[in-house]
Amino acid sequence: MSLAEIKDSYAEYADWIHRFDWLAHLVTGRYRRTRFGDVDGKILDVACGTGTNFRYLPETVELVGIDISPEMLARAEDRLTELDTDGTLLQMDAQNLDFADDSFDAVISSLSTCTFPDPVAALREMSRVCKPEGTIRLVEHGRSDVRPIASYQEWRTDAHYAQTGCRWDQRPRDVVAEAGLTVQDTTTGLFGMITTFEIDPDGGDG
Ligand SMILES: C[S@@+](CC[C@H](N)C(=O)[O-])C[C@H]1O[C@@H](n2cnc3c(N)ncnc32)[C@H](O)[C@@H]1O
Known part of the structure; x- marks a missing residue:
């Protein structure tokens, strides 16, 4: 799917995703809490969607969230109000971030590389805008290592992609490796x- 098609698709799904936010917390909350709960300073949430990650961040962070979809960003704005917290939300393409090099102490992103048209470019952008002494944290989804689940994913991959723009049989470790990033x-x-x-x-050079 092109970026414009992905944007249209999320315009359609934003309300639904916002309404089923409880399910995202139930299924992925503990992974988000563990990976994002100790970040500090100026934080960028790439493809922040409806702001599902915000509640897992320490209250002290200076939060910036970007997403390609204005409809998703509108729900993320509601989330900031609900949580009574501050943040700056901007419409932007993750593959071409409009920030200077080394701008953030931490860059976080969740359930996003499956949807970026060029996930390697987006990961390299995350690395560029993160300070060398900072940290990049990801919570990604992909192909199961349980055979029957993986077979179902394989069978439904094309239909799922056509409907949502999500490559749900991706292998996140391969994508991160292809971007040349160093996993700690x-x-x-x-x-x-x-x-x-x-x-x-x-x-690991710093
Ligand atoms: C599955 S949602 C995940 C949202 C959120 N991170 C979460 O964990 O719930 C994927 C998000 O990626 C956004 N997105 C897709 N392509 C993008 C791009 N190139 N730049 C910025 N955001 C993008 C979509 O608009 C959508 O909000």
Whole structure:
């Protein structure tokens, strides 16, 4: 799907995703809490969607969220109000971030690389805008390591992609490796469908 098609698709799904936010917390909350709960300073949430990650961040962070979809960003704005917290939300393409190099102490992103037309470009952008001494944290979903689930995903991959623009049989570790990023820590859960990462933007050189 093109970026414009993805934007249209999320315009259609924004309300539904917002309404089923409780399900996202139920299924992925603990992975978000573990990966994002200790970030500090100026934080960028790339493809922040309806703001599902916001409640897992420490209250002290200076939050910036970007997304391509204005409808998703409107729900994220509601989320900030609900949580009585501050943040700056901007419409932007993750593959071409409009920030200077080394702008953020931490860059976080969840359930996003499956949807970016060019996930490698987006990961390289995350690395560029993160300070060398900072951290990149991801919670991604992909192909299960349980055979019957993976077979179902394979069978439905094209239909799922056509409907949502999501490559749900992707292998997040391969995508991160292709971007040339240095993984400090990674975990899997939910039958292998969730992979989390702590990435060193400096590649261990700093
Ligand atoms: C599955 S949702 C995940 C949202 C949120 N991060 C979460 O964990 O619930 C994927 C999000 O990626 C956004 N997105 C897709 N392509 C994008 C791009 N190129 N730049 C910025 N956002 C993008 C969509 O608008 C959508 O909000």
